[in-house]
Amino acid sequence: MTYCCAIRLDAGLVLCTDSRTNAGTDQVNTYSKMHRFVWPGNRVLFLLSAGNLATTQGVIGRLNKDLERNAHINLLNLPTMTDVAQYVGMISADVQRNQMEREINNVNFEATFILGGQIDTEAPAIFLIYPQGNFIHESPEHPFLQIGEIKYGKPILDRVIRPDLSLEAAGRCALVSMSSTMRSNVTVGPPIELALYSAGSLQEGRILIFDEDNQFFRSVTECWSNGLLQALDNLPRFFWEKNTDNTVSQDSAPHF
């Protein structure tokens, strides 16, 4: 399984991925799912991938090959982010079609992508590219996109993400969203990759990679758990409770 999310802010973009792949419980591996294509001063593109690993590797391979042979259409010469989304979607659908022609065992060859980035003077943008090659973009009312195992990590994004957050605040929120997902689904796992792209910079930005033992990621997770307990302690009491320090951490059995 996989979990990736991308957030579009006024300040830029936040992108976050796990790195665990599995083809059955006895074939668990680590692959980066954050692919970066950076031409400083011209364009910065991030491609986050979920789904069939052969398909996603095939798509990245095709994108790189088109760049190497300077194909008529490639990541470097398309004028807008929407054009890039269209191009990636077309290649993805094509790779899946090729694989399906050889299908013998009902294998699911589908892959889903998030494309994020900025080209020249265009505003930064994020797109969710479906297996069929079509795509959607984010909106001011819904400024984030997710692929893979999306549900566990969605409530915190729903409640917190607004376009005027700082990259760092949204980055922390993405880490929390990832941490919740990892806790609830063992097929989502470290290392966690986090990218903070500053709008207009046309530079790669901050790329952070957190492995299982990373002190910062552990302290974020621990601090978050404590914060939730605190938030729970601060909730309004039921009408029959005295408003005392009946905290979650100091509870004993109540008397009815």
Next chain:
Amino acid sequence: MTYCCAIRLDAGLVLCTDSRTNAGTDQVNTYSKMHRFVWPGNRVLFLLSAGNLATTQGVIGRLNKDLERNAHINLLNLPTMTDVAQYVGMISADVQRNQMEREINNVNFEATFILGGQIDTEAPAIFLIYPQGNFIHESPEHPFLQIGEIKYGKPILDRVIRPDLSLEAAGRCALVSMSSTMRSNVTVGPPIELALYSAGSLQEGRILIFDEDNQFFRSVTECWSNGLLQALDNLPRFFWEKNTDNTVSQDSAPHF
């Protein structure tokens, strides 16, 4: 869709359900999914239901009919909670089988239940009864069970629920879990029913019903959102940030 959860604590049981049913987006209705069978001093049984409404109504109907005609096996004469789980599972599988015999249109007749309660001097217990009629119980390491749309509301339970929580603290946590689910899935909706059963009481306990405009439920939700923002603000800063009051609520675009 549906979301129900049940928590087993040293202090007793917490059970929470939504009340929205839908058969397509143009057939949204309200039905209670918390069914109570109470014989004070002898036994208290809660049955939470998810899945095909005709099936769950059929099962409840059969349970009541067996009680009315004082059947050889019924909810009142079975000696243990495990026996009750077995009986409910058998009836559920039977009702589904009957419906499937008349199937013409690939309808999904499945239903899933959570059974919670206490019989006489036995300890309180909760069971998840699958559509096939088999079942599992909770464990000290995993003291809660969920059915329906379970993922959005799971992270908070994963991080917070421990057997030594008070009924009230766990009740608040269940409301938060429900609130997060309602926010992320429109087919989960009010009224919310919450039951707090005190271990050993063999009385129905506290039954609370919150409709959409309920002041308490709204203040829990609002207070929770604020608490999350606060928890996020308290997370460790990235190494390049000054540890200032760069709060989520006061953010402006950061400078890289």
